[in-house]
Amino acid sequence: MRNRLMTLFTLPLLTGLLILTTSFCLGGQANPLMILAAESGKVATVQEMITAGAPLDARDARGRTALLAATHANQVEAARLLIEAGADVNAKDDINDSPYLYAGARGHREILQMTLSHGADLESTNRYGGTALIPAAERGHVETVRTLIKAGSDIDHVNNLGWTALLEAIILGDGGLHHIEIVRLLVNAGADVNLADNQGFTPLQHAQQRRYAEIVDILEQAGAQ
Template sequence: MSVVTMAGEPAQQLRAAAIAGDTAAIVELLNNGAKIESRDDKGRTALMLATRHNRVNAARVLIEAGADVNAKDDINDSPYLYAGARGHNEILALTLAHGADLASTNRYGGTALIPAAERGHVDTVSMLIAAGVNVNHINRLHWTALMEAIVLGQGGPAHTQIVALLLEAGADPNIADADGITPLQHARQRGYTTMAQLLEQAGGR
């Protein structure tokens, strides 16, 4: 898809180019004055759309041109938060290198680390821990990343590794859910033996 064949105003064309991953069109449109932070009817910028479609090169061009990695859409996703939640690690690395707001939260009041832990994205969790995201942040459900890895994971190797990574990074094993049930109690209830052992070793009760 070239700039010439794209319909709509330059801002629409820019977003279409981002979805298509057409870096040449993105560069040309930006050089011709297309507004980099223009939004669609759901509040999504070109960078947000590139991120949703995991168009790494398009995201790189937009970020290097100054696109805001923290610009939130109508459902409180930003390129940084979405890349973290979905395990789009190449784009996540770009956002972390260009001012990602580590304390920003999604519509559930959670940091990028919480959905990454829930979905079993081991490398993403490592990246976010290394970047300095608060491992003990509590979302609106009163769950931490540690809690989500246990309650919403399947107890398999990826989620077990994430539990280990979080505990090594200083996650508090005794932050209970809204009902007062601790991570260790949840792990035991589900028969997640290795997770339970890790929690016990970290002082979980």
């Protein structure tokens, strides 16, 4: 009986010490337990560590915070807990991804919406110098593009390759229904249909070269040359 009582009192204490030790080691610069829990969607563990005062924006060896790890795995509830606790939605890792940028690029709409509601920097850029809107357009994430346009993302931002969201939707898209709709959304939002790439090729020329007839029609109706 005595041993059982000691176990009942000792286990919670040891668990608490483990959480605190892991969370605050190295001055808050490493927090593997929080990051792994967030990435795995272990919401109860994430909540316990938040309650224990674990540093929300501590990084792993790749520069990822717990929130970015949760975003990578599209763990919506873990991300929600971290964001509501004050995790930085703009904290970048070693390759310039942030929870906001990654959620936009990958079409993780629930997490994206939460980042937008908690201070997402619409002007922040990824390692290619692009905003969240550009990879979202490239990958055919129609609703994500719609969300980012509504949020006020710069329609005509040019990345390091010399491409806008409109150009990437055409150059790297497949000309299918999703990319057609994205081109339509961008054009209706006021995208410059004559803004050429670094080689001087316009969106219309790229669409014509790829024989994307419906996209060509959308661009021509908008005054593209």
